[in-house]
Amino acid sequence: MNGATTSGELRAHNRARLLRAVHECGATRTRSQLTRDLDLARGTASVLVAGLVADELLHEEPAREHGRGRPTQVPGPHPRGPVALAADVREDAWELAACELGGRVTVLAVRPHDGTPEDALGTLGEALGAELERFGHRVAGVGVALAGPVRHGGLVDIAHLSWHAVDVPHLLTHPPTPKAPLPLAGRGVPLFVGNDTAFAALAEARRGRLRGVRVGLHLHVDFDLGGVLVVDGRPLGGAAGSGAEFGHMPLTGGERLCACGALGCWSTEVGANALLRHAGLAHGGGRGREQAERVLATSREAVAANARALGRGIAALVNAHDPEAVTLSGHGAELYERAGETLRAAAEPYLMAIRREVPPRVEGSALGWRGALLGAMESVFDAFLTPEGLGGWRGNHPDQGRDTPDRQNVMNSTS
Known part of the structure; x- marks a missing residue:
């Protein structure tokens, strides 16, 4: 009804x-x-x-x-229709895009940062302000994905960058050194802040290989690993909104101290940091993306070690949640492509007998590295594509239907 x-x-x-x-x-x-x-x-x-x-x-x-x-x-x-501004804030850089109804993405900016909240979020806030000024009334909302647990209210913790309870909405709307007045503050534009894995899972459920899957598991691997259960197309966020943290479960029997403060986290064995450590290179703090990608491309031993740890952890989660499918994004998709047999062989002994009879399919994401950005977009359109959201659009567009000079197709100029 x-x-x-x-x-x-x-x-x-x-x-x-x-x-x-x-x-x-x-x-x-x-x-x-x-x-x-x-x-x-x-x-x-x-x-x-x-x-x-x-x-x-x-x-x-x-x-x-x-x-x-x-x-x-x-x-x-519509060429003058709604736009979602979506950002993916990784440990070493952020990407900002404009997204139209239907999901077409136009990348607006990519910028490295020094790992501090002020540089990462302050510069992003300035860029968002400039795009809000340019797109004006077309902006339906802003979605921001971050590489750490996000609590209700937009507080983020990224342990390996030493971020604790960082107030994301405040830094986006009040950058430390603004270069110009920022229209993001006080404009009433909805802001949706979420974990990158949860957003990647949302995108996979809407546009990828979890579409139509009732119970799925999505794992996103970057410098470390995040994972979340997806039920009826929705990632389960937890009581405080900070779910999507399967990477901080001791699923592989390790005892290495994680930056989060817990012992034996799965994420210490899978991801770019684990690849760098295996190769004897400096790791941690969001450093070494290019070196980790070289290790991934050249070191079979490091890839196999990551794949075995990934497979063992997947087996534990499959035993617990009985998913129909497991999807992998980020480096997870690359690990599966390079060492899928190793991953499956590592998982099988740890599966319950009833799980081995009909195991869930495991496959790389259909969205590549774009999942978190697309999930940030979906968070905006989820709120906009409602009777209330559309009512707000009509209320803010008294001149709809008129072809006036100030209503030009800004999207086409950035494509």
Whole structure:
């Protein structure tokens, strides 16, 4: 049940359903296909699409291939439509992108940082402010992925960078050395801050190999490892919002002290830090990405050690959660590609007999390294593609339908 009790509420509900369907299919399905998918009357669908076009939320293009008669139309993002600003803040750099309805990503900036909250988040805040000024009313929200547990309210802890209870929203809106007045502060633009693994898992459930999977496990490997259970398309965030930390479970029997303060964390055995340590190179503090990638490409011994540890940990989690599928992103996908047999051989002895009978499929992510960024985007559109979110768009666009000079297609200029 959708809860709609009036014709106006039903129309608002169907507008949101239609836009979400366009977004989730990547703006690839025709109006006729969407009408069937959503079980709408043809006339109702026509009225909804016309209204969404007038509100600068959709734009239709003729399908590339069609039969006889009038060309069928494919609804997609309006050139002056909503944009999600999404950022992936890794231990050594951040990436900022603009994302349209349907999921098209345009990278706006990539910048290294020195590992401090002030440099990482302060410079990102300045960049976000500039993009908010440029995109203006088109910005539906900002999503930011971070490489550490994020508590409710946007407090992040990244132990190996010595970040503790860093107030992400404050640093993004009040950079230590602002170069110009920042429109991010006081603009009322929704901000969604989350763990990179949880966001990568969300993206995998929407656009990757966990789509349609009822219970899945997603593991994201960068300098260390994070993991989260995905149920009905949603990563389980935990009571305080700081889930996605399977990497801090003692799953492989090690006793190495982790930067988080616990002994024997799985993440000390898997990831770029483990590759660097295996090769006798300096590691920790978000240093050595290029060296770790060289080790991954050249050292079979280091790759095999990582793959064995990854396989043993996966077996323990499969025994506990009984997932249908396990997906790997970041270096996890590369480890699986290079040493998948080693990983499976390491996992098998640690699986319960009933799990060995029908093991879950294990595969690399369909999204590569882009998962966390796409998940940050999805967090914005999840809130926007609701009757309430769309109502806010209409309220902020009194001149919808007019082709005025100040409403140019900014996205096309950055593609």
